[in-house]
Amino acid sequence: MNGYSNRYRFSVVLLVLAALTLAVVTRLFYLKLYDSEFLNEQGDRRTVRHMSIPVTRGLITDRNGSPLAVSTEVSTIWCNPKEMRPEDLARIPDLAKALGRPVAELDTYIRSHPKKGFLYLARGLSPIEGEDIMALGIKGIHQTKEYKRYYPSSDLTAQLIGLVNVDGEGQEGIELGYNDWLSGRNGVREVLINPRGSIVENVRVVKQPKPSQDIALSIDLRLQFLAYHALQKAVEKFGALSGSAVLVNPKTGQILAMANFPSYNPNNRATINPSFMRNRALTDVFEPGSVIKPFSMSAALASGKFNENTQVSVAPGWFVIDGHTIRDVAKRNVLTMTEVLINSSNIGMSKVALEIGPRPIVEQLARAGFGSPLSLGFPGENAGSLPNHVKWSKIATASMSYGYSLAVNTAELAQAYTIFANDGMLAPLSLLRDNIQPQVQAMDPQIAHRVRMMLKQVVEDPSGVARARVPGYQVAGKSGTARRSGGGGYKENTYRSMFVGMAPASDPQLVLAVMMDSPTKVGYYGGLVSAPVFSEIMAGALRSLAIPPDNLKPTQTVQEETKEDKAHT
Structure with a gap:
């Protein structure tokens, strides 16, 4: 009698486990066929990335506060070819027009790097230009905010102030000599993002940014x-x-x-x-x-x-x-x-x-x-x-x-x-x-x-x-x-x-x-x-x-x- 009872309980447990497994598989099969957007969203929410916390480069002024070197916000457009679907690749002509680049050149550039996760498309665009490009809604195209250096005194102080490269690092003059002061140090934060590059959630700050320092020169x-x-x-x-x-x-x-x-x-x-x-x-x-x-x-x-x-x-x-x-x-x-x-x-x-x-x-x-x-x-x-x-x-x-x-x-x-x-x-x-x-x-x-x-x-x-x-x-x-x-x-x-x-x-x-x-x-x-x-x-x-x-x-x-x-x- 006891042996029969044990076998009965064991069979019930197996049936319950089988039912639960069938329910999970059925639910997954349903979501995959009829509600794939839910799975995509949940997957997106679980994509953890480390992102830079940019620090604006310090201001250079003359002794009276007149600006000699300032940083203005600009837009950088980049793409992830691995995210681009055939319908997105078909819109490269629209993208090329918005970027002001030849269609054939841009098409070859993107298609020849299908396994790349990051390709620069344009840097130093105005924020308005960046938003117009993102408004095209092409999957795999992303925007990052950066800063461009501008020199109001132009040739008057060019050899003294110097300049920075495209990455904002000092190359000549005061910009190079005092680069550590002016550049500070970017921080790092952990975020959850979706494939479109949108931040779903800020998780934590991994590394605190070091603020840049402004420099007031003795120059009048x-x-x-x-x-x-x-x-x-x-x-x-x-x-x-x-x-x-x-x-x-x-x-x-x-x-x-x-x-x-x-x-x-x-x-x-x-x-x-x-x-x-x-x-x-x-x-x-x-x-x-x-x-x-x-x-x-x-x-x-x-x-x-x-x-x-x-x-x-x-x-x-x-x-x-x-x-x-x-x-x-x-x-x-x-x-x-x-x-x-x-x-x-x-x-x-x-x-x-x-x-x-x-x-x-x-x-x-x-x-x-x-x-x-x-x-x-x-x-x-x-x-x-x-x-x-x-x-x-x-x-x-x-x-x-x-x-x-x-x-x-x-x-x-x-x-x-x-x-x-x-x-x-x-x-x-x-x-x-x-x-x-x-x-x-x-x-x-x-x-x-x-x-x-x-x-x-x-x-x-x-x-x-x-x-x-x-x-x-x-x-x-x-x-x-x-x-x-x-x-x-x-x-x-x-x-x-x-x-x-x-x-x-x-x-x-x-x-x-x-x-x-x-x-x-x-x-x-x-x-x-x-x-x-x-x-x-x-x-x-x-x-x-x-x-x-x-x-x-x-x-x-x-x-x-x-x-x-x-x-x-």
Whole structure:
């Protein structure tokens, strides 16, 4: 009896299990044939994906908050060929029309990757364009929101700000140098999505995003505008290859303008000339010529062997050292030390340098920052170099004293001249508004002040660099002209022209360095080519910043003759 009862219960259990299995199979069969949408929906809801939580790239502004680089939302269209049915593939002509792409090209592109899960179709579309494409309702076509970089100041700041690639990563300039700050780090979230790419449910945040940081530069866009257009006008007038200008606040070391011409429009990449992309004010090094003489002069004054009125014989206008002939453009017999700077005498400077020796000069140049990298964090900067001889020849000593055998960039010249503006304190340069570096004592204060007064005479003397003057302000500065090297030697009749100075000379608030590369029209001397650019930029900057004038007395009109400009090399 018990055996029969057990067999009965076992049979009942089997029948129940069979009935349940039949019910499940029947339900699945029904859903598959008559209610497949339910299964699809449930399957869709169980598709787990990890998706990026994008972080908007940081804003770059000038010191006053004017935008220099911003990110705007754009649409990226992509497709998953594995999701596309025959009827979807048949609509490729509609898709191609909406994307503005040839039908045959797009059709081949999609059909040749049937097993791919992701293919870019278009990037950087406006949100409206993206929505119009998604409105076509083609299965397998998806939209992702991204961000495109836009540069409101265009060519004015192109080499300084740089640009990003299509993925929003910095490639040049500030965009590259501060890429970690600007880009932040995308987060990751876990979501449930359907095959159409629509999010069904946000599950959890797997990785928290790291916010990007905005950057406020020390640049003043108004002054950048002045510097850029003054360079543009001068490059075209003098037929130069290029021009660079760096305007600095000597009290803080902050760069208020760093301009280069020619430039490019980073918003129109199809027209970019790669040779215009580098920031020449930082990447191009050159022999500076006579703008180095004030540092050699300061070493001479510091030696105690010379003062401003010490006389130096420069007759008969040429001087032979180690078989090399040094010549002066201005023919004089005797010059004071101040007149050596006013007349830019290579002979006078050479004789002074030979008297004090090379070591005091090269040490002063090193304290002025030459040969060392700037503290800007700018990619591609070339720090230049100082001569380093175990045994110095007389010609090596002489040539260094008037600006040959060493290499500098335009920004280094601006930084070095802050020493004269600050009575001996070097103000390290900065490109960030809120990052002021501590100043360094680089020269005896009295020596620096004395040299600044000598540089004031270089501009204000009747035979001085008249084209550098600024109405209403005292200006101190020095012009320079140096032969351009290349191909293993100096190029014939090819020069770089420079002027570096400060204003107001009584209490300098601005230092400006201008370099013009290879002028071919009108002339090439620094006093003729670069000094007028200096005057135009400095005058505009002083007015824009409302810096009080220090020279309101009536001034006489100075006849500017070419022979006078030739004296200021």
